[in-house]
Amino acid sequence: MAGVAVSTTINGDNVEYLCQPDETLLDVLRDRLGLTGAKEGCGTGDCGACSIILDDRLVCSCLVLGAEAEGRRVETIEGMAHGDRLHPLQQKFLEHAALQCGICTPGFLIAAKDLLAKNPDPTEEEIRFGLAGNLCRCTGYDKIVRAVQDAASVMKGA
């Protein structure tokens, strides 16, 4: 099986890698590039823990082949903070304790970032449906929704 040479942009950096034709982008990120922030909770697009943004679209990286990233822009949780300055969503997740075990948190943050980019002033219902592709088993979602609401109001003010 011949490897596929891929040249892509991840969190603003040019990255080149070789991957197998059937290897998912999630596996490439985690196993080849050491970017383990995206998690594999199911591998079938049902939990959202591996969420990334691919050319401004929110996707599950487990449902994207590594080969497909050629020439595209990938954003992962590792690129969300600027240096030591957290993104407002990250800060609000901490302040609201919107995480318990934290395994779903990177996926939620990426999905919430995409949500606010497209809808800066979402209603509670829009947040709930916007984040319905991300499973959390610890929090009951209450504090996650509140953190996103709070972040949205901070980001609007900024």
Next chain:
Amino acid sequence: MNFDPRYSNRSFTSVGTRPIRPDGVDKVTGRARYGADFNMAGQLVGRVLRSPHPHAKIRKIDTAKAEKLAGVKAVITAADLPDLTDGDAAMYDILDNCMARKKALYDGHAVAAVAAVDARTARQALKLIEVDYEVLLHVTDVDEAMKHTAPLLNDAIFTEGLEEKPVKPSNVTKRTQFGHGDIHEGFGQADFVVKRSFKTEQTHQGYIEPHACVASVSSDGTADLWVCTQGHFVYRQHCAQLLGMEASKLRVTSSEIGGGFGGKTHVWAEPVALALARKAGRPVKLVMTRDEVFRASGPTSATSIDVRIGARKDGTITAAEATLRYSCGPYAGMWAEIGAMTAFACYRLENVRTVGYEVLVNRPKTAAYRAPSAPMAAFAVESAIDELAKEIGMDPVEFRIRNAAQEGTRSSYGPVYGPIGIGPTLEAAKNHPHMKAPLGKNQGRGMACGFWFNFGGQTCTDLNIGMDGSVSLAVGTVDVGGSRASLSLVAAEELGIAYEQVKAVVADTSSLGYNDMTDGSRGTFSSSMATISAARNTIKILRERAAQMWDIPVDDVVWEKGHAIAKGEKYGNLAALSLKEIAAASGKTGGPIAGHSELVADGAGVSFATHICDIEVDPETGTTRVLRYTVVQDAGKAVHPTYVEGQYQGGAAQGIGWALNEEYIYGKDGRLQNPGFLDYRIPVCSDLPMIDTQILEIPNPNHPYGVRGVGETSIVPPLAAIANAVSNAAGVRMTHIPMSPPRILAAIEAERGG
């Protein structure tokens, strides 16, 4: 060692505040390392071959072809995990569950495993392993399995706990009984009796992180295991015993854990990974797929429960009885026993009897799931209580208040209660605005109570003072939901310093003494007790050092607000010494400063909750919508209230999923039909409303701060609270969990006579 755990009323500076958790930034930046986020040089990929049959004799396993495949470095079967359990039946079951020995006992039972250079090779190797099965008749339903005609899972099992010793083997491993008084007499006094049968389907803990570990075994017998677990010390003990290793040579590091809820209290893949690593001579990473998680780890019991409760016209319960049958998977358990103990624990009963039956079925080995066994029993009992209140014509809250257990009540499982919170949670629920909010068409309100024991157990904590006066707190209870924050607050409280000055870590098994696992809601209860004890031991040393620095008797030194203070007029010119100053001088005053604590935390203090919920039912489709949900629970003392709320909300959400949609669905072929998050439907964000919480604080007399465990009780009432709400909304009593739309619609149609 003379630690006094008794509660003393005091005011707090740090405890009760809501700071950001110490592991938080790593978790929001993707830096935190979970089970699958760790790698070792030269690591292989481990994969497990699983039985496709629910019940089959394993005649022969031929691994020759797999071993010859290029890139395969080890293939193991049960033969590579010889029985070293020495008559320990519980350990033997764990071993057999890790790798089937003579029979595959459920769809998904491990039968062999490989380690290969990459995942693709490992997958191919699994296909080359030839297993010769003799397929046997199987049984997956708990009631079916109890019948005399049912296929036997284990012909060496004879039911324990019967008055007459049985002569035939059975799938029922044990009968247990609890209670007091005379129920016949009690029912004789009743004006109203409700008798109902209930069923609950099997659910999974549903943690988002699949089981994952990396194992490495050196030729000198030392080994390392990196693993997501609720109890790395217990994993070490079990792995060492199963593999014939010395515990001290196996260092287990607990990774960040992506949810457990009881499902990570148990070794599944870890002994297999170690055996592969030992055989291959290279580290092995073994990560379960989601499909494997559902098929071969976790689940709780499926149950079948009969309840009978009688009461007088005035609303006094005169007798209560329950028969509870819980599935254990293929190995003996004590799940019905726990159900039988908790069933009526909320009530003050003169005559009560519960009988539990542990039942073997061809399903995965039952594991603990958050207040294990209690939610199903509470579903049955609290449903019947609601129905009885209705028959008597009493408000369901009033009826419960009238019969609630209180301090001095003999519990239905035996001992007499100390100060408890069931009454206060009921009163709070009664006065909650939620209770008075108006309801619309097709909407119903339900409420229910729940009880859980809470545990303590063996706990060991180290508190080290750095040369700069900062504090390292090493605990041995895995942090499953924010306990490092709570324990840092406790250390800060005792030492009288800022929360930020404390850094808590979960130490590996070679760095700290043995700890029981984080289960039974014991994490914060036990480790806070050990942290208080360690901090007090540290303060004693700090006072001694200060006394040395001042050259005065230690008895004249007190510790206040993070400083040593020389007490009395004569020392008026001595400025208080800060922790930092004492630490800086420690090299001259006797060396490093540390406090330790090793204790058995007893007296965990039982916990009670009352939940209220509103549900709307679509009578044409059976769809439900949770409109509003309120949790009232006693925390003893909420150390970090935000995380206490989080436990309440999370437990409620899991209970809502269980009540409405989650279930293991087996086909006639005994295979699990829905081993994935698409068809095993845990609640998503848009399924739930905000979950209101009310924290009550009825101090636990057996903890210095009054802390009780809070993690589990919140999953006990939801099944019943929702069943009561759905029943009220739909106008028909729901007796089968989950109340999925087809079940609700069928019940409505049956009620209509349609």
Next chain:
Amino acid sequence: MRYIRPLSMEDAVGQLAGSSGTAAILAGGSDLLVRMKGGFIEPDLILDIKAIDGLSEIRETAEGFSIGAAVSCALMGESAALKGEWPGVVEAAKLIGSKQVQGRCTITGNLCNASPAADSVPALVAAGAMALIAGPAGRRTVAVEAVPTGPGKTSLAKGEIIEAILLDRRAPRSGDAYLRFIPRTEMDIAVVSAGVNLTLDEQGVVKSARVALGAVAPTVLLVEEATEALIGRKLDEAALERLAKVCSGACRPIDDKRGTVEFRRKVAGVLARRAATTAYARAGGK
């Protein structure tokens, strides 16, 4: 195993026609990668069609809309023109999976996966959508309901690729709607679903109607009796009752992990009725 990304439809068809072994077309990948993960398929060739010119576009033509095979459902939701004319089709497309899956999945993939429970298919069938197919013998157009022939099976010949889904321009006073039943609010596969497409005359009487049901038979059902039940009537209670009844009657469902025969039968009628009510209102009926 090979991964290739052709730049033209001719190249794609040639690669596909010339391939030996299993070939898989990759557009959104939300079904393909799941099947690969589960070990149900190990393709020798993965043909990524997203780089083919025009395949990722929604084109408005004089006849209507041409939705390229690589257009994500999220993109469909962002097309005001498409949503304006075919709200039912768009809402069906927007129900597939999560936001994450929306960013990848396509209605063509949904059609070719040939699941009886596919969300967009009943809406497309009700809409009378056509599939434009490119193959070694040139191009052909077929009704979408002719594509799936059974669970997991299609009528596409070797080397054939669906290039686009075609929707007509709307006649005045037309409306469509799609509803599905799932136990959760999101992230589920339809237990039963209904798509309804209506055109009314100036009096609000139904002139033409197409009703399609999902997950109640091996392929999506176009219910002829439902058309009969609606045409020539205003959507009064009696018409709706009759619609629900014929839809329930037309079902040939099975018991499975997602629902029972009785449940699907009953709810098919309920959904058809509710979807028809919405479609009627969208068509301007009162």
Next chain:
Amino acid sequence: MVEVTLWGSLGAIAGGKSKVEIEAKDIRELFRKLAEQYPGLEPYIDRGIAVAIDGVIYRDTWSKELPEGAEIFLLPRLAGG
């Protein structure tokens, strides 16, 4: 002398008694004497029994004293989640 209450199933093994009188000052002595007087209980004790003393449950503490007149209750050792 303390009076010890056994839970239902345990009582059956101790000859149908729900309460037994034992001369024991702490949990360790209680277990030893119970095993001597009711050999059927030994496997249960080996597997683990919890002792509730005046309502407080102790799981592992041999040295815990049994005060005269205290309510002593034996319970199964439980699992948690």
